[in-house]
Amino acid sequence: MESAxxxxxxxxxxxxxxVLTSYFxxxxxFEQEVKLKQEDNKTEFMAENTAKHFLSHKSFTDRSFETLRNHLGGFDDDELRKILVRAGAIRVTRDDGSEWWRLLSRMDEYIETKRAKH
Structure with missing residues (x-):
């Protein structure tokens, strides 16, 4: 019985x-594969981080597409728009037809700013 x-x-x-060895x-x-993919696509990852940086600025909830394009050179317009969407941004078209972008995570801050102005 004891031996059983x-x-x-x-x-x-x-x-x-x-199981634990296999899991780890x-x-x-997986972590190594992610790092390799990031290295392969470093330009796009860095562009997303840069876009987030510009769109996270304390003083500005929105940035014009022209400003972003000037600071994130080397991408055509549609490619840059895809980068902005991957960074978590949404596009806003103003009354004058200009294109502006803001992080979706900053919508509450944007709304509060609008309320404070009115």
């Missing part, structure tokens, strides 16, 4: 160790 319990306990412990190896592999 020890055998079962050894099997359970071995299974747990195998897969997690490490």
């Amino acid at each position: 319990i020890l055998a079962l306990l050894g099997t359970v412990v071995g299974g747990i160790v195998t 190896l897969q997690k490490q592999r």
Whole structure:
């Protein structure tokens, strides 16, 4: 009876160790693959980070597309728009037809700013 319990306990412990080892190896592999993908697409990742930086400025909830295009050179207009969307931004067209962008995460701040002005 004792030998059966020890055998079962050894099997359970071995299974747990195998599962944990497999999990951590897969997690490490996934993290390495993400880093490789980021390195392969470094320009796009950095462009997204730069867009977030400009759109996160304390004083400005919105930035004109022209301003963003000037600071994020090297992309055609539609490619830059895709980068802005991946960064979490939305496009707003003003009454004069100009294109402006703001982070979706800053909508509450934008609304509060509008209320304070009125």
